[in-house]
Amino acid sequence: MKIRNGFVSNSSSSSFTCAVCGDEQSGMDLCLSECEMFECTNGHTFHEECVKADLNSPKVQKAYMLDQLKAAIVSATKELEKTNNSHHEYYKKRLEESTKQLKNLEAGEVDDDELDDMCDDWEFRYNAPEGVCPICTMEKFDDSDIRRYVFKRYEIDTDALKVEIKEKYPTYREFQLSLKD
Numbered sequence: 001m002k003i004r005n006g007f008v009s010n011s012s013s014s015s016f017t018c019a020v021c022g023d024e025q026s027g028m029d030l031c032l033s034e035c036e037m038f039e040c041t042n043g044h045t046f047h048e049e050c051v052k053a054d055l056n057s058p059k060v061q062k063a064y065m066l067d068q069l070k071a072a073i074v075s076a077t078k079e080l081e082k083t084n085n086s087h088h089e090y091y092k093k094r095l096e097e098s099t100k101q102l103k104n105l106e107a108g109e110v111d112d113d114e115l116d117d118m119c120d121d122w123e124f125r126y127n128a129p130e131g132v133c134p135i136c137t138m139e140k141f142d143d144s145d146i147r148r149y150v151f152k153r154y155e156i157d158t159d160a161l162k163v164e165i166k167e168k169y170p171t172y173r174e175f176q177l178s179l180k181d
């Protein structure tokens with residue numbers, strides 16, 4: 001076995017493409033906040049300023065936190081109903097905390113800064129609801145979704161298509177040129 005002694009890096013290259021403007025941002029260990037982007041629960045990424053909804057507004061943040069806390073309460077309750085749960089204390093604490101936070105939020109006792117912190121803790125940026133995502137609300141379409149739709153809608157046999165392309169174009173370059181308008 002060959003052992004590598006050289007420079008070992010934990011950083012990895014990442015890239016995000018905005019579903020609205022199409023800009024791609026990439027870099028080592030890049031995170032969404034550096035790109036001023038959000039990711040929805042279905043994995044679509046988009047710039048804050050490219051969407052209609054103000055993702056940092058208290059209204060959007062509050063709706064997010066209400067959903068998150070209610071879901072956390074449901075899941076913690078379910079976990080606690082299981083017998084022999086080795087994480088009993090964890091879920092008990094989680095249930096208590098979530099219930100308290102939900103009560104405060106519903107009573108209007110959480111100020112905007114606290115709400116902002118809460119959203120950070122609950123990773124709003126990586127978990128934005130479908131309602132604010134341009135793809136999930138079908139304001140914009142993702143090319144790969146369209147491609148899948150076309151394949152299905154017209155019952156396209158992709159294997160036959162690959163054979164056809166190879167026959168028509170001897171090189172990848174010629175194939176690419178054929179795709180230009």
Ligand SMILES: [Zn+2]
Binds near residue numbers: 021022023047
């Ligand atoms: Zn954008």
Ligand SMILES: [Zn+2]
Binds near residue numbers: 040041044130133136
């Ligand atoms: Zn989405």
